[in-house]
Amino acid sequence: NFMLTQPHSVSESPGKTVTISCTRSSGSIASNYVQWYQQRPGSSPTTVIYEDNQRPSGVPDRFSGSIDSSSNSASLTISGLKTEDEADYYCQSYDSSSYVFGTGTKVTVL
């Protein structure tokens, strides 16, 4: 199996932009879709991005996803940061036998 590695934490001021990376340890990041989940304190995860760059209905367009084959990584970008965006974020992908979650990133809005 492969691993998905994320930065432990990122912080930024309201109104700014943060980007969270998710690096796949083996196999191509482009070979299977990447999803991103937001987990606010004390709550269940919710999906903010699916299939690399698709937003579920109800998720603001401040959230965007992308993949970069050159670095074998996916990214979640949150623009116009709001205090409500303060949460843990997890990337997730899969291969032919397993789901894999990323290590998780805590986003702090200063």
Next chain:
Amino acid sequence: EVQLVQSGAEVKKPGESLKISCKGSGYSFTSYWIGWVRQMPGKGLEWMGIIYPGDSDTRYSPSFQGQVTISADKSISTAYLQWSSLKASDTAMYYCARGSSGYVFGAFDIWGQGTMVTVSS
């Protein structure tokens, strides 16, 4: 409204058995995979396994194979996660989540509210 409603928190002793549930509503329960995810206190998400209620096809993460059993009763739109002998290290929040309607692996789009399991003597 599509939702997954999980059973309530449990407090158990080591060695006891346990079965927690996840009831789906607002969609065709037999047409979507249901996965289980563990989150230990202060830690990240770990995939445990997944079941297709339509035919009970079940896959397990190698880390959890033999440690838990996943099942489903499609007549009552409910999936289950069970242990035969709990350990203190099973203390965690357990989430069920709806997967895809086709291929076994994909995205989870709907999550249950979680069931907290505490194992302590």
